[in-house]
Amino acid sequence: MDRHSAAAAILDRLRTLGSEHNRQGMARFGINVERACGVSMAVLRPLAREHRRDHALAIALWDTQAHEARILACMVEDPRQAGPEQLGRWVEDLDSWDVTDQFCNKLVVKTPYAWELAVAWAAREAEFVRRAGFSLMAQLAVHDKAAPDAAFLPFLEFVVAYATDGRNFVKKAVNWALRQIGKRNAVLRGRAVATARRLLELDSKTARWVARDALRELEGT
CATH class of the missing domain: 1.25.40 (Serine Threonine Protein Phosphatase 5, Tetratricopeptide repeat)
Structure with a gap:
């Protein structure tokens, strides 16, 4: 699977894991939820461990523009390549x-x-x-x-x-x-x-x- 396909699959997973309840909670803390799925950091951390230090995937995740995907991009990016x-x-x-x-x-x-x-x-x-x-x-x-x-x-x-x-x-x-x-x-x-x-x-x-x-x-x- 190429990295753009992998990013799309992860985004689909984030949408499944998210909830409107979480989105509303995020909004109460001043978070911009326009492109948010409603996924907590507790869910993102194990996802990041599955894809650690993957520069190409980080780029593809960021390019989705989705809120949590961009956080995940920061977590999986290799700082040596950024x-x-x-x-x-x-x-x-x-x-x-x-x-x-x-x-x-x-x-x-x-x-x-x-x-x-x-x-x-x-x-x-x-x-x-x-x-x-x-x-x-x-x-x-x-x-x-x-x-x-x-x-x-x-x-x-x-x-x-x-x-x-x-x-x-x-x-x-x-x-x-x-x-x-x-x-x-x-x-x-x-x-x-x-x-x-x-x-x-x-x-x-x-x-x-x-x-x-x-x-x-x-x-x-």
């Missing part, structure tokens, strides 16, 4: 926060391009591209154990630059990046707290929300 051009095409297709975060967590953070793409995408205006940038910053703070503290300081400047973006899925990602950087260690906690206090001085309700929510976690205030 080049910057492909990642650039995929980030342009993002239309829901959950696919965005799975794209960053399951795929992009495992590639050699994660650091450069985090700052490049954060600076872009498109809502889910910008979210991807800050989601990726949060993922790097969690997963790149070898990175020096200094590598995260430019990310904090991006937090300041874009904390005034009032779009819900962006401001939550900016906040997430700030919190995860601060939780990395005591030194970065201090820098993240200082960044949050800078945000409190801005004439922006969004920036102040980002700051206060981060400070509640980082300082317990």
Whole structure:
């Protein structure tokens, strides 16, 4: 079976496994369900294990445009074969926060391009591209154990630059990046707290929300 036929068979399986009840539940969490089957991550994980590290299948799954198929594509893709051009095409297709975060967590953070793409995408205006940038910053703070503290300081400047973006899925990602950087260690906690206090001085309700929510976690205030 060629990869496009395999992707079509998987999509048929997803449609069988999905439900309208699940779609409605997803929608309540702000997920775009226009092309969703209503399949949970608990169902997708064993499916991904059946097709691990299959680059051609990942491409074919993504091209179906189905919501869960795109999440599955991120889970089965081989990060060694996902080049910057492909990642650039995929980030342009993002239309829901959950696919965005799975794209960053399951795929992009495992590639050699994660650091450069985090700052490049954060600076872009498109809502889910910008979210991807800050989601990726949060993922790097969690997963790149070898990175020096200094590598995260430019990310904090991006937090300041874009904390005034009032779009819900962006401001939550900016906040997430700030919190995860601060939780990395005591030194970065201090820098993240200082960044949050800078945000409190801005004439922006969004920036102040980002700051206060981060400070509640980082300082317990």
